[in-house]
Amino acid sequence: MPPPVSPVSLLLILAAMPLAVGATKCPCETEDLCAPVVARRAKEVWGFDGSNDTYPFVDWSQLSMVLWNRHPEVMCAAHAHGARVVDAARLTSVPDWEEMLLDKTARDTWLLGLLTDAVENHLDGINFDLEVPMRAGSALCDAYTAAVSRAADLFHKAIPGSLVSVDVAWSPYNVDGRSYDYVNLAEAADLLFVMSYDLQGQVWGRCIAQANSPIEQVERGLYEFLHMGIPASKLVLGVPWYGYDYPCVTAMDGRGAELDTDFCPIDHLSYFNCSCSDLAGAQTKYKDIMAIYDTNRTTDIRWEPYLKAPYFNYRDGAGGVHQLWFDNPDSLTLKYRLAAELGLRGVGFWAMDMLDYGSDDEAVRQQTDAMWQALKAFTQAGGPPGVPSDGDCEADWAAT
Numbered sequence: 001m002p003p004p005v006s007p008v009s010l011l012l013i014l015a016a017m018p019l020a021v022g023a024t025k026c027p028c029e030t031e032d033l034c035a036p037v038v039a040r041r042a043k044e045v046w047g048f049d050g051s052n053d054t055y056p057f058v059d060w061s062q063l064s065m066v067l068w069n070r071h072p073e074v075m076c077a078a079h080a081h082g083a084r085v086v087d088a089a090r091l092t093s094v095p096d097w098e099e100m101l102l103d104k105t106a107r108d109t110w111l112l113g114l115l116t117d118a119v120e121n122h123l124d125g126i127n128f129d130l131e132v133p134m135r136a137g138s139a140l141c142d143a144y145t146a147a148v149s150r151a152a153d154l155f156h157k158a159i160p161g162s163l164v165s166v167d168v169a170w171s172p173y174n175v176d177g178r179s180y181d182y183v184n185l186a187e188a189a190d191l192l193f194v195m196s197y198d199l200q201g202q203v204w205g206r207c208i209a210q211a212n213s214p215i216e217q218v219e220r221g222l223y224e225f226l227h228m229g230i231p232a233s234k235l236v237l238g239v240p241w242y243g244y245d246y247p248c249v250t251a252m253d254g255r256g257a258e259l260d261t262d263f264c265p266i267d268h269l270s271y272f273n274c275s276c277s278d279l280a281g282a283q284t285k286y287k288d289i290m291a292i293y294d295t296n297r298t299t300d301i302r303w304e305p306y307l308k309a310p311y312f313n314y315r316d317g318a319g320g321v322h323q324l325w326f327d328n329p330d331s332l333t334l335k336y337r338l339a340a341e342l343g344l345r346g347v348g349f350w351a352m353d354m355l356d357y358g359s360d361d362e363a364v365r366q367q368t369d370a371m372w373q374a375l376k377a378f379t380q381a382g383g384p385p386g387v388p389s390d391g392d393c394e395a396d397w398a399a400t
């Protein structure tokens, strides 16, 4: 009697099968466009965007992957340009996801479902984005790392060239209670996407509006990953194509906020036991920010020389003063350059559909184009990604 097939080898068999049995009819103009993208790029450029509206306008000469997308027409267009498309692993939408994650058999079944879906839709990997608090060393933490590791095994076997990536907070040190096992997640996954935005989730200083993604703090967070021994070649720097719109509350000296105030006091709304947070602001897309600037501004765009970010004030319909902090091609260029200098594997943005692609207005079209052009600070930075040679910090991690 042959030995019973163990669940593990059954999984391996199943994992090898879907390419043959599961793939649905190719929706592209030619069959070859449904083949997975195999070539690895020296420089990754990732655009998150679940829609099918923007793909006719994006710069495929720079973009290497569309994330959280499963539209067949987007997949065909991306593959035609040698770019990947991956969907999100929506872990928290699984009922009782924590129990599922802790149960190895249930976890493997879930992962196999993700793989089958990717194969059927001719996708090129999977992106994990768990953003819940998790204690370092907890069973759940280990189970998450194990799931990513297993996903990488399954996807790599079944879909040649596929990328398994994990989105992580701007710093590995317990941001919003997320003490994941970053070293082993980086080891397990192909790449980590460092979400270097929402950095004012906790404002420990005075409660005023400030930059969403100030570069010194972004750099600090990246070094923290590097100092843990995670190689630069595993990191993709995620930047915001959105900003925060803060209503200014009564000024610190007790008067109402002036239209041209430089400091905009904001409501104290506590987040993770910090009494001041960007919860007081509203996330606003770059295209909407530019439209508000056109119609309602009460100041020019100002530049904060230390945070290296633009901001302006505007007046709302009720006469209230707002301060809007955002990223534009100038502030993004500095971050893309930083990514190149640190030798990171890529850059990416949340999100591709936050630009205006449909305007008849030449000025708006130029604004959109400038956002894509700014990426060249990374994609066309001289030479292959390398390791910077000057500075003690750099020497520290380069030596590891």
Ligand SMILES: *[C@@H]1O[C@H](CO)[C@@H](O)[C@H](O)[C@H]1NC(C)=O
Residues within 6 Å of the ligand: 052, 053, 056, 073
């Ligand atoms: C997006 O998808 C919708 C629904 O499937 C379709 O009608 C539309 O033509 C698509 N848009 C583009 C730009 O492909």
Ligand SMILES: *[C@@H]1O[C@H](CO)[C@@H](O)[C@H](O)[C@H]1NC(C)=O
Residues within 6 Å of the ligand: 177, 271, 272, 273
């Ligand atoms: C806030 O602090 C309290 C008391 O120290 C603690 O029980 C609670 O878990 C904290 N909440 C968050 C979100 O960190």
Ligand SMILES: *[C@@H]1O[C@H](CO)[C@@H](O)[C@H](O)[C@H]1NC(C)=O
Residues within 6 Å of the ligand: 292, 295, 296, 315, 316, 317, 318
């Ligand atoms: C801009 O000002 C107009 C006129 O006061 C107002 O109706 C509109 O709501 C304002 N826009 C924003 C984003 O507050």
